[in-house]
Amino acid sequence: MKAPRDQHFLTDKKAIERIASAADVSGKRVLEIGPGEGPLTRALLDHGAIVTAIELDSGLIEYLNNRFHREIRAGTLTLIHGNAVKCEYPPFDISVSNLPYSASSKITFRLLDAGFEEAILMYQKEFGQRMIAPPGTPGVGRLSIMVQTYAKAKPIMQLSAKSFSPPPAVQSWVMRIIPREPPHPIDDHQFYALVVRELFSYRRKTIRRALHISSGVIGKERVAAIEEIIPEEILKKRPEEIQLADFAKIANAGFQKKD
Numbered sequence: 460m461k462a463p464r465d466q467h468f469l470t471d472k473k474a475i476e477r478i479a480s481a482a483d484v485s486g487k488r489v490l491e492i493g494p495g496e497g498p499l500t501r502a503l504l505d506h507g508a509i510v511t512a513i514e515l516d517s518g519l520i521e522y523l524n525n526r527f528h529r530e531i532r533a534g535t536l537t538l539i540h541g542n543a544v545k546c547e548y549p550p551f552d553i554s555v556s557n558l559p560y561s562a563s564s565k566i567t568f569r570l571l572d573a574g575f576e577e578a579i580l581m582y583q584k585e586f587g588q589r590m591i592a593p594p595g596t597p598g599v600g601r602l603s604i605m606v607q608t609y610a611k612a613k614p615i616m617q618l619s620a621k622s623f624s625p626p627p628a629v630q631s632w633v634m635r636i637i638p639r640e641p642p643h644p645i646d647d648h649q650f651y652a653l654v655v656r657e658l659f660s661y662r663r664k665t666i667r668r669a670l671h672i673s674s675g676v677i678g679k680e681r682v683a684a685i686e687e688i689i690p691e692e693i694l695k696k697r698p699e700e701i702q703l704a705d706f707a708k709i710a711n712a713g714f715q716k717k718d
Protein backbone atom coordinates (compact mmCIF):
# COMPACT_ATOMS: atom_id res chain seq x y z
CA MET A 460 0.00 0.00 0.00
CA LYS A 461 1.24 3.48 -0.81
CA ALA A 462 2.23 5.41 2.31
CA PRO A 463 0.14 8.58 2.79
CA ARG A 464 1.73 11.88 1.71
CA ASP A 465 5.07 10.31 0.75
CA GLN A 466 5.65 9.18 4.31
CA HIS A 467 8.67 6.92 4.03
CA PHE A 468 10.68 7.47 7.17
CA LEU A 469 14.44 7.19 7.16
CA THR A 470 15.52 4.53 9.64
CA ASP A 471 19.12 3.89 8.55
CA LYS A 472 21.15 5.58 11.31
CA LYS A 473 24.38 5.70 9.27
CA ALA A 474 22.57 7.34 6.37
CA ILE A 475 20.94 9.91 8.68
CA GLU A 476 24.34 10.82 10.12
CA ARG A 477 25.94 11.08 6.67
CA ILE A 478 23.18 13.39 5.43
CA ALA A 479 23.34 15.61 8.52
CA SER A 480 27.10 15.94 8.21
CA ALA A 481 27.16 16.48 4.42
CA ALA A 482 27.11 20.25 4.98
CA ASP A 483 28.65 22.26 7.81
CA VAL A 484 25.39 23.19 9.56
CA SER A 485 26.83 24.29 12.90
CA GLY A 486 25.38 27.69 13.85
CA LYS A 487 23.60 27.89 10.47
CA ARG A 488 19.89 28.49 9.84
CA VAL A 489 18.75 25.20 8.37
CA LEU A 490 15.40 24.71 6.64
CA GLU A 491 14.12 21.15 6.75
CA ILE A 492 11.09 20.28 4.64
CA GLY A 493 9.05 17.25 5.67
CA PRO A 494 10.70 16.30 8.99
CA GLY A 495 8.35 13.35 9.52
CA GLU A 496 9.08 11.95 12.97
CA GLY A 497 12.28 13.98 13.12
CA PRO A 498 15.25 11.61 12.67
CA LEU A 499 17.11 14.12 10.50
CA THR A 500 15.93 17.02 12.67
CA ARG A 501 17.51 15.30 15.69
CA ALA A 502 20.82 14.81 13.85
CA LEU A 503 20.85 18.40 12.54
CA LEU A 504 20.24 19.76 16.05
CA ASP A 505 23.04 17.52 17.35
CA HIS A 506 25.32 19.12 14.76
CA GLY A 507 24.51 22.59 16.15
CA ALA A 508 22.04 23.74 13.47
CA ILE A 509 19.26 26.26 14.16
CA VAL A 510 16.43 24.41 12.45
CA THR A 511 13.09 25.48 11.02
CA ALA A 512 11.05 22.48 9.91
CA ILE A 513 7.92 22.64 7.72
CA GLU A 514 5.57 19.66 8.06
CA LEU A 515 2.17 19.21 6.45
CA ASP A 516 0.80 16.43 8.64
CA SER A 517 -0.91 17.69 11.80
CA GLY A 518 -0.41 14.37 13.63
CA LEU A 519 3.33 14.59 12.99
CA ILE A 520 3.43 18.22 14.12
CA GLU A 521 1.88 17.16 17.41
CA TYR A 522 4.42 14.34 17.73
CA LEU A 523 7.33 16.68 16.92
CA ASN A 524 6.08 19.30 19.41
CA ASN A 525 6.26 16.66 22.14
CA ARG A 526 9.52 15.10 21.02
CA PHE A 527 11.38 18.40 20.70
CA HIS A 528 9.70 20.56 23.36
CA ARG A 529 13.08 21.45 24.94
CA GLU A 530 14.67 22.51 21.66
CA ILE A 531 11.55 24.50 20.73
CA ARG A 532 11.68 26.30 24.09
CA ALA A 533 15.42 26.92 23.68
CA GLY A 534 14.79 28.45 20.22
CA THR A 535 16.98 25.99 18.30
CA LEU A 536 13.94 24.45 16.57
CA THR A 537 10.91 26.17 15.06
CA LEU A 538 8.11 24.03 13.66
CA ILE A 539 5.85 25.32 10.91
CA HIS A 540 2.65 23.43 10.29
CA GLY A 541 2.23 24.13 6.59
CA ASN A 542 2.42 23.08 2.99
CA ALA A 543 5.96 23.61 1.63
CA VAL A 544 4.52 24.00 -1.87
CA LYS A 545 2.66 27.14 -0.82
CA CYS A 546 3.77 28.55 2.52
CA GLU A 547 6.32 31.30 2.99
CA TYR A 548 9.86 30.10 3.76
CA PRO A 549 11.80 31.75 6.58
CA PRO A 550 15.27 33.12 5.77
CA PHE A 551 17.74 30.19 5.81
CA ASP A 552 21.36 29.41 4.91
CA ILE A 553 21.16 25.70 4.17
CA SER A 554 18.35 23.26 3.44
CA VAL A 555 18.72 19.63 4.46
CA SER A 556 15.59 17.64 3.65
CA ASN A 557 14.25 14.26 2.74
CA LEU A 558 11.66 15.72 0.39
CA PRO A 559 8.14 14.44 -0.25
CA TYR A 560 8.78 12.97 -3.71
CA SER A 561 5.43 13.97 -5.19
CA ALA A 562 6.26 17.66 -4.60
CA SER A 563 10.02 17.52 -5.36
CA SER A 564 9.85 19.70 -8.43
CA LYS A 565 7.74 22.52 -6.98
CA ILE A 566 9.71 22.58 -3.73
CA THR A 567 13.08 22.59 -5.56
CA PHE A 568 12.02 25.57 -7.70
CA ARG A 569 10.76 27.40 -4.60
CA LEU A 570 14.01 26.74 -2.71
CA LEU A 571 16.09 28.00 -5.65
CA ASP A 572 13.91 31.13 -5.83
CA ALA A 573 14.29 31.73 -2.10
CA GLY A 574 18.10 31.48 -2.38
CA PHE A 575 20.52 29.58 -0.12
CA GLU A 576 24.20 28.75 0.33
CA GLU A 577 23.90 25.00 -0.03
CA ALA A 578 21.23 22.30 -0.04
CA ILE A 579 21.45 18.60 0.74
CA LEU A 580 18.21 17.15 -0.62
CA MET A 581 16.91 13.65 -1.05
CA TYR A 582 15.02 12.76 -4.21
CA GLN A 583 13.75 9.79 -6.10
CA LYS A 584 16.78 8.57 -8.11
CA GLU A 585 15.14 9.19 -11.51
CA PHE A 586 14.33 12.76 -10.49
CA GLY A 587 17.99 13.31 -9.51
CA GLN A 588 19.09 11.87 -12.85
CA ARG A 589 16.83 14.31 -14.69
CA MET A 590 18.29 17.21 -12.69
CA ILE A 591 21.80 16.47 -13.92
CA ALA A 592 21.00 15.27 -17.46
CA PRO A 593 23.38 17.24 -19.71
CA PRO A 594 21.87 19.63 -22.27
CA GLY A 595 21.98 18.08 -25.71
CA THR A 596 21.01 14.59 -24.45
CA PRO A 597 17.59 12.84 -24.56
CA GLY A 598 17.10 12.84 -20.74
CA VAL A 599 17.22 16.64 -20.51
CA GLY A 600 14.09 18.61 -19.59
CA ARG A 601 12.86 21.83 -18.06
CA LEU A 602 14.07 20.74 -14.62
CA SER A 603 17.61 20.00 -15.89
CA ILE A 604 17.90 23.33 -17.70
CA MET A 605 16.51 25.43 -14.83
CA VAL A 606 18.57 23.69 -12.13
CA GLN A 607 21.79 23.74 -14.18
CA THR A 608 21.30 27.42 -15.10
CA TYR A 609 21.13 28.49 -11.48
CA ALA A 610 23.04 25.82 -9.55
CA LYS A 611 25.59 23.06 -9.52
CA ALA A 612 23.93 19.77 -8.55
CA LYS A 613 25.68 16.51 -7.80
CA PRO A 614 24.57 13.16 -6.31
CA ILE A 615 26.48 12.38 -3.12
CA MET A 616 24.70 9.25 -1.83
CA GLN A 617 22.45 6.50 -3.12
CA LEU A 618 19.98 4.91 -0.71
CA SER A 619 18.12 1.68 -1.27
CA ALA A 620 14.54 1.09 -0.17
CA LYS A 621 15.86 -0.79 2.90
CA SER A 622 16.93 2.49 4.51
CA PHE A 623 13.26 3.49 4.93
CA SER A 624 10.16 2.34 6.70
CA PRO A 625 7.90 1.53 4.94
CA PRO A 626 10.31 0.85 2.04
CA PRO A 627 9.47 2.95 -1.02
CA ALA A 628 9.20 1.33 -4.45
CA VAL A 629 12.07 3.45 -5.73
CA GLN A 630 15.74 4.15 -5.02
CA SER A 631 16.78 7.49 -3.62
CA TRP A 632 19.59 9.92 -4.30
CA VAL A 633 20.90 12.58 -1.96
CA MET A 634 22.04 15.60 -3.98
CA ARG A 635 24.27 18.51 -3.05
CA ILE A 636 23.01 21.71 -4.70
CA ILE A 637 25.06 24.89 -4.71
CA PRO A 638 23.55 27.97 -6.37
CA ARG A 639 25.67 29.89 -8.86
CA GLU A 640 25.42 32.84 -11.22
CA PRO A 641 24.07 31.66 -14.60
CA PRO A 642 27.04 30.81 -16.85
CA HIS A 643 25.51 32.90 -19.70
CA PRO A 644 23.95 36.34 -19.18
CA ILE A 645 20.16 36.30 -18.90
CA ASP A 646 18.39 39.64 -19.43
CA ASP A 647 15.15 38.70 -17.69
CA HIS A 648 14.86 35.67 -15.45
CA GLN A 649 11.07 35.42 -15.60
CA PHE A 650 11.06 35.50 -19.39
CA TYR A 651 13.88 32.93 -19.48
CA ALA A 652 11.84 30.58 -17.24
CA LEU A 653 8.80 31.06 -19.45
CA VAL A 654 10.72 30.29 -22.67
CA VAL A 655 12.34 27.17 -21.18
CA ARG A 656 8.95 25.96 -19.93
CA GLU A 657 7.22 26.57 -23.27
CA LEU A 658 9.97 24.94 -25.35
CA PHE A 659 9.86 21.77 -23.25
CA SER A 660 6.06 21.68 -23.43
CA TYR A 661 6.70 20.76 -27.09
CA ARG A 662 9.88 18.77 -26.74
CA ARG A 663 9.26 16.67 -29.85
CA LYS A 664 8.93 19.79 -32.04
CA THR A 665 11.68 21.99 -33.44
CA ILE A 666 12.46 25.21 -31.56
CA ARG A 667 10.82 27.22 -34.38
CA ARG A 668 7.63 25.14 -34.26
CA ALA A 669 7.48 25.19 -30.45
CA LEU A 670 7.88 28.99 -30.48
CA HIS A 671 5.03 29.34 -32.96
CA ILE A 672 2.71 27.08 -30.97
CA SER A 673 3.58 29.08 -27.83
CA SER A 674 3.33 32.52 -29.45
CA GLY A 675 0.11 33.26 -27.53
CA VAL A 676 2.06 32.93 -24.28
CA ILE A 677 5.47 34.23 -25.40
CA GLY A 678 4.12 37.05 -27.62
CA LYS A 679 4.02 37.14 -31.45
CA GLU A 680 6.47 40.06 -31.72
CA ARG A 681 8.91 38.37 -29.39
CA VAL A 682 8.74 35.14 -31.40
CA ALA A 683 9.40 37.15 -34.59
CA ALA A 684 12.41 38.82 -32.92
CA ILE A 685 13.80 35.43 -31.89
CA GLU A 686 13.42 34.11 -35.45
CA GLU A 687 15.23 37.17 -36.79
CA ILE A 688 18.22 36.88 -34.43
CA ILE A 689 18.69 33.17 -33.76
CA PRO A 690 20.42 31.18 -36.53
CA GLU A 691 18.52 28.56 -38.49
CA GLU A 692 20.76 25.73 -37.24
CA ILE A 693 19.38 26.34 -33.71
CA LEU A 694 15.77 26.96 -34.75
CA LYS A 695 15.62 23.64 -36.57
CA LYS A 696 16.79 21.65 -33.54
CA ARG A 697 14.64 20.22 -30.75
CA PRO A 698 14.84 21.61 -27.17
CA GLU A 699 16.76 18.50 -26.03
CA GLU A 700 19.43 19.15 -28.67
CA ILE A 701 20.51 22.66 -27.69
CA GLN A 702 22.90 23.99 -25.03
CA LEU A 703 22.39 26.20 -21.96
CA ALA A 704 23.92 29.14 -23.87
CA ASP A 705 21.32 28.69 -26.64
CA PHE A 706 18.39 28.90 -24.20
CA ALA A 707 19.87 32.16 -22.87
CA LYS A 708 20.36 33.54 -26.41
CA ILE A 709 16.78 32.64 -27.42
CA ALA A 710 15.26 34.26 -24.32
CA ASN A 711 17.47 37.36 -24.61
CA ALA A 712 16.59 37.76 -28.30
CA GLY A 713 12.87 37.72 -27.49
CA PHE A 714 13.15 39.91 -24.43
CA GLN A 715 14.77 42.76 -26.37
CA LYS A 716 11.51 43.14 -28.24
CA LYS A 717 8.82 44.93 -26.21
CA ASP A 718 5.28 43.87 -27.21
Ligand SMILES: C[S@@+](CC[C@H](N)C(=O)[O-])C[C@H]1O[C@@H](n2cnc3c(N)ncnc32)[C@H](O)[C@@H]1O
Binds near residue numbers: 513
Ligand atom coordinates in the same frame (compact mmCIF):
# COMPACT_ATOMS: atom_id res chain seq x y z
C1 LIG B 1 9.73 11.16 2.65
S1 LIG B 1 9.02 11.70 4.19
C2 LIG B 1 10.48 12.13 5.10
C3 LIG B 1 10.31 12.12 6.58
C4 LIG B 1 11.59 12.33 7.40
N1 LIG B 1 12.34 13.48 6.97
C5 LIG B 1 12.46 11.10 7.38
O1 LIG B 1 13.47 11.13 6.67
O2 LIG B 1 12.14 10.12 8.04
C6 LIG B 1 8.34 13.26 3.69
C7 LIG B 1 7.67 14.07 4.77
O3 LIG B 1 7.14 15.25 4.15
C8 LIG B 1 5.82 15.51 4.63
N2 LIG B 1 5.14 16.23 3.56
C9 LIG B 1 4.50 15.73 2.47
N3 LIG B 1 4.07 16.72 1.68
C10 LIG B 1 4.47 17.88 2.27
C11 LIG B 1 4.30 19.27 1.93
N4 LIG B 1 3.67 19.64 0.82
N5 LIG B 1 4.82 20.21 2.79
C12 LIG B 1 5.47 19.84 3.91
N6 LIG B 1 5.64 18.54 4.28
C13 LIG B 1 5.14 17.59 3.47
C14 LIG B 1 5.26 14.14 4.96
O4 LIG B 1 4.21 14.23 5.91
C15 LIG B 1 6.51 13.42 5.48
O5 LIG B 1 6.65 13.63 6.87
